[in-house]
Amino acid sequence: MEKKYKIYTKGGDKGQTSLLDGTRVPKYHIRIQAYGTADELKSYLPLISCHQNDEGIKLVIENIQEKIFRLEALLATADDKSAKSLPPISENDILFLENEIDRMNEALPELKNFIMPGGSLASIHAHVARCICRRAERIIIELAESENVNPLVIKYFNRLSDYLFVLARFLCQKSEDCKEVIWSTK
Numbered sequence: 001m002e003k004k005y006k007i008y009t010k011g012g013d014k015g016q017t018s019l020l021d022g023t024r025v026p027k028y029h030i031r032i033q034a035y036g037t038a039d040e041l042k043s044y045l046p047l048i049s050c051h052q053n054d055e056g057i058k059l060v061i062e063n064i065q066e067k068i069f070r071l072e073a074l075l076a077t078a079d080d081k082s083a084k085s086l087p088p089i090s091e092n093d094i095l096f097l098e099n100e101i102d103r104m105n106e107a108l109p110e111l112k113n114f115i116m117p118g119g120s121l122a123s124i125h126a127h128v129a130r131c132i133c134r135r136a137e138r139i140i141i142e143l144a145e146s147e148n149v150n151p152l153v154i155k156y157f158n159r160l161s162d163y164l165f166v167l168a169r170f171l172c173q174k175s176e177d178c179k180e181v182i183w184s185t186k
Helices: 030-044 046-050 055-075 091-106 121-146 151-174
Strands: 016-018 024-026
Touching: 024 030, 030 046, 030 055, 030 121, 046 055, 046 121, 055 091, 055 151, 091 151, 121 151
Parallel strands: none
Antiparallel strands: 016 024
């Protein structure tokens, strides 16, 4: 008979949780905040896919979600030895985002002003995802001030927020009913 997996363990009932390496920490620990915010982003990204029909973008978002899973695992361990057994993140993953940014930017008008987040539903979701990504990046940087964090994790989230900004602009341009609103000080 196959053993069934229980979703509840009761191990966190007193406000503690375990990192991947077995270390017990409070659920408010900055490491938990870091990978929890990354999880929030990973869970939010499919909203972009649901509101547009470009299969290429959907595949990129799936790729990003898979990379975020890897990054969460790296953030969920304080032990370098344990981290070495996890699926790696590499400069190629960052280069992938940069290439996607460059590809979309070629189709966009030059950005000369700040723009207001908005536009089509897909574009709006990309802007919100960018904000969640920036929050995750801030928490990860704070974590890196006191604990070991692979520098590629920070770099990936930084580039991902750039990607999401350009994606928001790109999705707006592709939509018939979307127009970028230039921020004005007037």
